Amino acid sequence: MTTLGHRRSDAIDYDDRIPPGDHSRIYGTMAEFATPDDLLAAAHAARAAGYKKVDAYTPYPMEAVVEALEVPRSKMPLVVLLGGIVGGLTGFFLAYTTQVFIWPWNIGGRPYNSWPAFIVPTFECTILFAALAAVVGMIALNGLPQPYHPVFNVPAFSRRASSDRFFLVIEAVDPKFDRDEARRFLSGLNPSEVSEVEL
Amino acid sequence: MATLDLDRRDLGGMALPPDEVVLAPGHTPGTITDKITAIVHDRTPRWWYVAFGLSFMVLGMFMMAVGWLFWKGVGIWGINIPNAWGFAIINFVWWIGIGHAGTLISAILLLLRQDWRTSINRMAEAMTLGAVACAGMFPILHLGRPWLAYWLLPYPNTMGLWPQFRSPLIFDVFAVSTYATVSLLFWYTGLVPDLGTMRDRAKTRVSRVVYGFLSLGWRGSIRHWNNYESAYLLLAGLATPLVLSVHTVVSFDFSIGIIPGWHSTIFPPYFVAGAIFDGFAMVLTLLLPLRAAFGLQDMITERHLHAMGKVMLATGLIVFYGYLIEIFFAWYSASDYEWFMMQNRIGGPYRWFWAALILCNGLTPQLLWKKSIRANVVALWLISMVINAGMWLERFVIIISSLHREFLPSEWGMYRGTIWDWMTFAGTLGVFMTLMMLFVRFLPMIAMSEMRTLTPGSGSHGAAEAS
Numbered sequence: 286m287t288t289l290g291h292r293r294s295d296a297i298d299y300d301d302r303i304p305p306g307d308h309s310r311i312y313g314t315m316a317e318f319a320t321p322d323d324l325l326a327a328a329h330a331a332r333a334a335g336y337k338k339v340d341a342y343t344p345y346p347m348e349a350v351v352e353a354l355e356v357p358r359s360k361m362p363l364v365v366l367l368g369g370i371v372g373g374l375t376g377f378f379l380a381y382t383t384q385v386f387i388w389p390w391n392i393g394g395r396p397y398n399s400w401p402a403f404i405v406p407t408f409e410c411t412i413l414f415a416a417l418a419a420v421v422g423m424i425a426l427n428g429l430p431q432p433y434h435p436v437f438n439v440p441a442f443s444r445r446a447s448s449d450r451f452f453l454v455i456e457a458v459d460p461k462f463d464r465d466e467a468r469r470f471l472s473g474l475n476p477s478e479v480s481e482v483e484l
Numbered sequence: 485m486a487t488l489d490l491d492r493r494d495l496g497g498m499a500l501p502p503d504e505v506v507l508a509p510g511h512t513p514g515t516i517t518d519k520i521t522a523i524v525h526d527r528t529p530r531w532w533y534v535a536f537g538l539s540f541m542v543l544g545m546f547m548m549a550v551g552w553l554f555w556k557g558v559g560i561w562g563i564n565i566p567n568a569w570g571f572a573i574i575n576f577v578w579w580i581g582i583g584h585a586g587t588l589i590s591a592i593l594l595l596l597r598q599d600w601r602t603s604i605n606r607m608a609e610a611m612t613l614g615a616v617a618c619a620g621m622f623p624i625l626h627l628g629r630p631w632l633a634y635w636l637l638p639y640p641n642t643m644g645l646w647p648q649f650r651s652p653l654i655f656d657v658f659a660v661s662t663y664a665t666v667s668l669l670f671w672y673t674g675l676v677p678d679l680g681t682m683r684d685r686a687k688t689r690v691s692r693v694v695y696g697f698l699s700l701g702w703r704g705s706i707r708h709w710n711n712y713e714s715a716y717l718l719l720a721g722l723a724t725p726l727v728l729s730v731h732t733v734v735s736f737d738f739s740i741g742i743i744p745g746w747h748s749t750i751f752p753p754y755f756v757a758g759a760i761f762d763g764f765a766m767v768l769t770l771l772l773p774l775r776a777a778f779g780l781q782d783m784i785t786e787r788h789l790h791a792m793g794k795v796m797l798a799t800g801l802i803v804f805y806g807y808l809i810e811i812f813f814a815w816y817s818a819s820d821y822e823w824f825m826m827q828n829r830i831g832g833p834y835r836w837f838w839a840a841l842i843l844c845n846g847l848t849p850q851l852l853w854k855k856s857i858r859a860n861v862v863a864l865w866l867i868s869m870v871i872n873a874g875m876w877l878e879r880f881v882i883i884i885s886s887l888h889r890e891f892l893p894s895e896w897g898m899y900r901g902t903i904w905d906w907m908t909f910a911g912t913l914g915v916f917m918t919l920m921m922l923f924v925r926f927l928p929m930i931a932m933s934e935m936r937t938l939t940p941g942s943g944s945h946g947a948a949e950a951s
Contacts, residue, residue: 321942340706340707341706343704343709344933345933345936345942346709351706351709351710359715360711361711361714361715362718365722369722380649383638383646383647384650387646388645388646390648392648392650399650402650403649405658405659405729406649406655406658408725409662409729410658410662412666413666415718416722417669419719420669420672422711423673423711423715429701429702430700432701433701437703443684446704447517447677447681447683447703448685449517
């Protein structure tokens, strides 16, 4: 039984793969910061130190951190544009094919292809499909829903990351990652705590 | 502009007059979490049971009225020829209009970077959903055979029938269903990070699992926020033209007809303004008591009251202008039927409805010019109630005064709602209030992740742009 995004104690048991007592495999090293300014400074420092696989966790959107970590531009606009185009075509051709071919009906002598009237369903379908693309696209690009994630194994994270603390994680997949080095590096950035994130 | 606001916020709000503060000084991201999650996670206050119980009783009355309607048919209502449209359409237009303020606050004010929207947008969006749910029921109840409502949708069927895409009634189906869907998506997207907070603050395992499920496992990664902010802004951009289109399409139901008083190009803008006017009134009607009950004066400040009062005043003036220009055009059209309709509207058997309409929507909002009235919670609440009633009267006047005396005197008649009409209408208020009560009890009623960006030193320049 997985509890969504929560402590590992009652989540999937990864211990099968890791011998007892061996904690050689970790997700990464996490530093907790009390203020957004400290996090921002740490994000810049981590990039400057050459770390590539770094993620920050904040209780509200912070564009400055996005820039500091050089996160690529979001693909959302493209996804939404495609959704809108598909929706517009669907709306118009739904009206067009049904009124011109499938069910032609003379309404006060108006042409079968009464396109000005079809603009309303076309418009509504454009918005509908684009909005669905925005939400489904956002969820998919973020890899959600995600029932389990290692960062929640850090107690302080699962208590305060969504409220008033700021976290930076150097992930173990980073080519430059070394446990002791990462801990030493993060400790020098004025964190309130540094901990290792178990898988 | 955004940086200027941010700098002023960094002063801790101390230097600002009370009608400028969007968040009282002394708040940090943590206090915002505590305050708002406590509303849900703490013991249910006693008044909530009373309010929910009353709302649920009214909902029961709605079920009775609708049950009898399904058994007997629309003959139990006051509608007949010439008034084939009555309460059902009045209520539909009224409710759908109320919904518009929610979208305006959440989408249009987001694009206009009005930071005062932040603490009221969640509540207003929930109100939109409740209002659209009530609105959507009326055309279906009015069908006579509501179990065939799905015939309105375009789907391949054995009868080979398709909807008639030139009809504004089909436009309505598309507009209202799109509006309901997009409002739900927008509201839910806004909720996702806050549901993560609710999960992390949950006191019981059940609530942790439920909120965790709904939050999709949100963890606030900066990469997630990057996509999220982009998606949210795009949704706002999509919802903006949508909300303007919905009441425009609703007004087409009237203006495409040839009935005197309906066949007018002024209808779309005048309906949209009326929708926003009424919607803001309903936001205040709900928000002011909740603000007092939950002690939210820190977050819903005097600034919010002033801003909402001013929006009501501005849209009220547009609506009032609409009433006056309708009179002018009825005369200027040189159409006997138009001019008779207007004389009949003002001096005919329904003249008191028109007089009450002008009193409620034309004159009462003028009180909002005065700063002390906008800051007075009781006065503002009473004015908002008067406007709610006034906008219902407006739809009554438009529909009934045009229909009851059409072109031929031989088809003239009078209309009045029956007890079932009134029970259905009052019953939807119960449906609406029940939904609102459930919302404030189980979901965070203020957008926490957005409020945190308003705290001093949040360093959220991006948020200042996007919130």
